[in-house]
Each structure stands twice: as structure tokens, then as C-alpha cells.
Amino acid sequence: MTSLVAPEAPPSSPPRTVGARHVGRWVWAAVVLVLVVWALRSVALNPAFGWGTVTQYLFTTAVLRGLATTLLLTVATTVVGFLLGIGLAAMRLSGNPVLSSVSWGYVWLFRSTPLLVQLLFWYNVGALYPRLGLGIPFGPTFFSVDSVNLVSVLVAALLGLILHEAAYAAEIVRGGILSVDAGQSEAAVSLGMTRARVLRRIVLPQAMRSIIPATGNMVIGTLKGTSIVSVIAVTDLLYSVQTIYNRTYEIIPLLLVATVWYVILTSVLSVGQYYVERYYARGAERTLPPTPLQRLRRSFR
Amino acid sequence: MSLLEIRGLTKAFNGVTVLDGVDLDVDAGSVTVLVGPSGSGKSTLLRCINHLETPDAGTISVDDSLIAYRRDGDVLRELPERTIAAQRRRIGMVFQQFQLFGHMTALGNVIEAPVGVLGVPRHEAVERGRALLARVGLEGREDAYPRQLSGGQQQRVAIARALAMEPTLMLFDEPTSALDPALVGEVLEVLRDLAAGGTTMVVVTHEIAFAREVADTVVVLGDGRIVRSGPPSEVLDDGSVRVA
Numbered sequence: 001m002t003s004l005v006a007p008e009a010p011p012s013s014p015p016r017t018v019g020a021r022h023v024g025r026w027v028w029a030a031v032v033l034v035l036v037v038w039a040l041r042s043v044a045l046n047p048a049f050g051w052g053t054v055t056q057y058l059f060t061t062a063v064l065r066g067l068a069t070t071l072l073l074t075v076a077t078t079v080v081g082f083l084l085g086i087g088l089a090a091m092r093l094s095g096n097p098v099l100s101s102v103s104w105g106y107v108w109l110f111r112s113t114p115l116l117v118q119l120l121f122w123y124n125v126g127a128l129y130p131r132l133g134l135g136i137p138f139g140p141t142f143f144s145v146d147s148v149n150l151v152s153v154l155v156a157a158l159l160g161l162i163l164h165e166a167a168y169a170a171e172i173v174r175g176g177i178l179s180v181d182a183g184q185s186e187a188a189v190s191l192g193m194t195r196a197r198v199l200r201r202i203v204l205p206q207a208m209r210s211i212i213p214a215t216g217n218m219v220i221g222t223l224k225g226t227s228i229v230s231v232i233a234v235t236d237l238l239y240s241v242q243t244i245y246n247r248t249y250e251i252i253p254l255l256l257v258a259t260v261w262y263v264i265l266t267s268v269l270s271v272g273q274y275y276v277e278r279y280y281a282r283g284a285e286r287t288l289p290p291t292p293l294q295r296l297r298r299s300f301r
Numbered sequence: 302m303s304l305l306e307i308r309g310l311t312k313a314f315n316g317v318t319v320l321d322g323v324d325l326d327v328d329a330g331s332v333t334v335l336v337g338p339s340g341s342g343k344s345t346l347l348r349c350i351n352h353l354e355t356p357d358a359g360t361i362s363v364d365d366s367l368i369a370y371r372r373d374g375d376v377l378r379e380l381p382e383r384t385i386a387a388q389r390r391r392i393g394m395v396f397q398q399f400q401l402f403g404h405m406t407a408l409g410n411v412i413e414a415p416v417g418v419l420g421v422p423r424h425e426a427v428e429r430g431r432a433l434l435a436r437v438g439l440e441g442r443e444d445a446y447p448r449q450l451s452g453g454q455q456q457r458v459a460i461a462r463a464l465a466m467e468p469t470l471m472l473f474d475e476p477t478s479a480l481d482p483a484l485v486g487e488v489l490e491v492l493r494d495l496a497a498g499g500t501t502m503v504v505v506t507h508e509i510a511f512a513r514e515v516a517d518t519v520v521v522l523g524d525g526r527i528v529r530s531g532p533p534s535e536v537l538d539d540g541s542v543r544v545a
Binding site: 181183184186187188189190191192193194195197201202205206280282283284 | 351353382383386387389390392393394396398400401402403404405406413414417418419446447448459462463466
């Protein structure tokens, strides 16, 4: 008999590895989940939150009008503010010492004072310049109107928000432009492009990659920051709910109405930012990051 | 008749003289290789030719027209940006660090200036761009972004991008210095091919073997002056000249 041979694993399969078990992870997950459920339950069941009142007011005309004003302020502030910001950044980076200094001075001034103070200034601009007109500096004036007629509260709010936003946008854009290798501009001018074209076609698109995350922050900040205009009686989202609760005294539920809308808008913006970032990542990474949908599909395969 | 004519070119950076009265003639269809130790002014000389550097004195002419300046008595007045931009279209430049536009595909890089600057219809530029990429051995990589390409491939795209403007003069600033030794050959192969095709080239390089093989004229710079200039066999075998 020659069968007394020790059993041998087939040489073709090396030992399999098994990861460590993270017992602590499970414990902490359970503790945190219990706390979260407890907090959610208290928010849902505490009658003082008045969820019934919240749903009742969420889609009322006054609230939706306020929401529209908030959206208008956010979009106008972001778009015009960033256009001005690009101009300010280009001035700052230009070889012209006057333009560069003026741009620096603008950013310095508008970053040095609180937005609330600036808004109050614009609201009271009639005290500084009772009449505003169109004319040639140091020359004739073609026509003029009373400031109070031209600068309504909405215009005052827009002026304040846009001019403030432009100062911050200028710094974001300037940082983005500086993040692009100077050799890119050299390569572009070597091909016969003018400096304006280089900025538009070569530098800005690549600067977007570092501009977008900071801009996402700015837009979300602006959306919520517009609530500050309620102090000069612009009927934005916050002011609209304040008007209602001053009448009904349902303060918490109506603040929740505003909160719900702010959260919804911010969520939409965050998702939008993800896709914009993904778009500008083309060429910067070897493969594009997957969208959340693609990631979800992959985990079910 | 020389295509490129440089007279008395002088340039200092913060009081340090980098170019000290350089005279240089490059004939149409010829290959001139600039060699010399680091800091001898080779790259500055090349970058003055398409006005990436502003010279302090001296003239540069391509095809008999003064680059970036007009003569006004005994001074040279800088031309407006648009005029200089128009002159640069005729001078192709290839950089040590490639400098491909990272947000555009290989083909996008090649057609950007023809479409945007020269106004070539897009479909024509695309057709020509594909042909140029094929010429530098990159057929099938048209849609790759620069970061998806090796250094040697990127440099070949950069050469195709410069050629797309149909320049009368090509400048190469150490085109293989940033490459892995294994990738140098494929770029030099393209340069050899261009030289054989009659492209007028000025090449700054440390590749002495390449200079010996391809150059019509080797110019040796040292401390901002031309130390020696002539056919490679004469210049490179002269033991008294420091070429690198």
C-alpha cells in the first residue's frame, strides 16, 4: 500500500486573503444611527414645529413670490457679479498700473465693509446724491432724475449685492487665472492669438477647474446671503414669511417654510456644481469621474 | 538670401547680459542647431525671434520684414499687439514642456489656431489636422487629451499644432529635454522628417548626435556671443569649443 500520503492543496491555488473585521465600526454606526433617529423623531413629533402649518404655507402665492425674488437676486448677483469680477481680474493682471491699482482698490474697499452696511448705503443713496443723471464726467449732463425714483429698494439691493459679489468674484477668477501655467499663454501667443483670445479660449477654460468649486461656494453663499435684503424691505423669501408671521404669530413654522426652500435650492445648486465640475474636468483627468447615477448602477451590477 | 536675419541682438535680464550683439543668418530650407552650455543665451535668442522676449537692441527680420518693431530713425518702435500676432502666425514654436492646451483633444489643439486665428473653415482644418497628426505618427489618437498621451506623443502633437499654421520658420526650444530617454528618438525622428522635407528650422538642443546628423549649420553660443558657427563636421570636432 502506498496511499499514506499527506493531503496536499493543489499548487495552483495560493491561500486566499480575508480582510480584518472592524467591530468598532459596527458599534459606532449603531450608536450614531440611534442618535439620528432620535433627533429626527423629536423634530417630526414635536407639535411646536407645526409641520401642518409648514405644508399649508409652502406653496402660497406670497411665499412663491418671495422665492422668485430670491432667485432673481441670486441669479442676477451671480451672473453680473462674475462678469464684473472677470473684468476686475483682467484689470488687476494687466500691465496697466492704473487699471491694476484701481482694481486692487475696488476689491479692497468692497471687501472691507460689511454687506449690510453697503446695502444701507445704497438704500440711502438719495441722501448722498439727490439727483442721478447721465452725462460726460466734468462736462454737461444730458438728463437726470431724482435718486429715489431710480433707486428703488430692489435696485438698491441689486446694486449692493452685485458690487459686493464682484469684489469676491474678482479674487476667485484671478486665483484661477494664476493657477494656469504661464507657458500656456506663451504657446497660444506663439500661434498668433491676441491676448484677449488667449484669455477666452485657453486660460479661462482651464482656470474654470479651480474657479468652479470656489464659485459653487459663492453661489450658495449668495443664495442665502440675499436674505439680508429683508432689512431694507425687499420682499424676498425671508421677508415674505416674516410678513406672514408678523400677522399670524406662527414664527417657527414660517421660518421652516423659508428653510425648506433654501435647502431645496441649495441642494439643486450642489448637484449642478457636481456636473459643471465634471464638465471642466475633461482633459484634466485621464478618465472622467462617474456621475452618481453611473456609480449607483455599477454597485447593482 | 537668408530667411531669418539677426543683427546685433542684445538682451540683459536685471543687468546681467544674456545676449551680447548676436548676428545670425538662417537660409530658407536649412536646419540651424544652437548649442552651448546652460545660461549661454540659446533659449533667450530663440524666444526673441517670435518676441516672447523683448530685446534691448538689435534687429530680427523674417522674410525681410522686421519682427515686432518698425524702424524710426535710430530707434525701433514696438508694433501694436495685433501686428505682432500676425507676424507670429508665420513662426512656429515648439516648447521644452510641450504646452499642449490641456482642455482640448490632440485634434482640438491642432485646429484651434487655424480655425480661430486664420479663419480656416472647420471641416478643412479638421481634415488637415488629421493629416498632420498622421504625419507625426499619431493616427487614431485624435481624440486623446494631452494627459492621456506620453511625453513623446505630446511633443509630436505640439509639432503638428505648430505646423498647422503653415509657418515659414520653425523654432524648437530643447524639444527633447523633458522626455524620457526612451521617447527622445520618436521626436527626433519627426524633426529629421521635417528637415528632409525642407522646413526651415532653428533648434536649441543638447542632442549633439542629432546636430551632427541633421544640421546644416551648428552655432555655438557662450556667454551671450556666438563662439563658433559652421558645418557640424567642422564645429563639433573642434575640441577647443564647449558645445554643452
